[in-house]
Amino acid sequence: AQKITQTQPGMFVQEKEAVTLDCTYDTSDQSYGLFWYKQPSSGEMIFLIYQGSYDEQNATEGRYSLNFQKARKSANLVISASQLGDSAMYFCAMREGHQAGTALIFGKGTTLSVSS
């Protein structure tokens, strides 16, 4: 079974609108971390936001927020006020345990296209 599922291969949004990118995960660990990364066409992985499994508040970083619903095992990324520069591939990832020495497991990604 897939550990990270991103069901939206592509999403389209207009500038200044908000968009939600879906992510569900599967783990039997109680301790885990959830990440979102942005990958533009250059290929670099840009860290956006992190949510720990024990964090009670949803994580926010500027225009990015993570809608964490633990019981449903979902960790959707919300981008508010989309900008043209937000067009990129977005990956949800999970690390089981809280040790940085554990590899991330990535979803298949969602390509976001922002139009003017």
Next chain:
Amino acid sequence: GAVVSQHPSRVICKSGTSVKIECRSLDFQATTMFWYRQFPKQSLMLMATSNEGSKATYEQGVEKDKFLINHASLTLSTLTVTSAHPEDSSFYICSASGLAGGTNEQFFGPGTRLTVL
């Protein structure tokens, strides 16, 4: 955040040759480094995990004799693709974890695009 570099950023080689890719943590000591492979429009797939001074742990299906990983120091890991073939053409990304700026996080390199002719 901490900086991880990769060299080269892009390489084109002939089939049958070997290619070495370097991954360096520039401002922190990386106790663990990870190597990922990414085909166009696809996800990052973990190839192997390496800890400084010990042998790398390879994921199932990754040939350790073909993808040689060396993590000889706390700031450098290398991936050597031996006897490269066109199907090895891919984007290779490393990430490094260690104590950087007070957080024990993972930081990604910019990636290396390998094309085998």
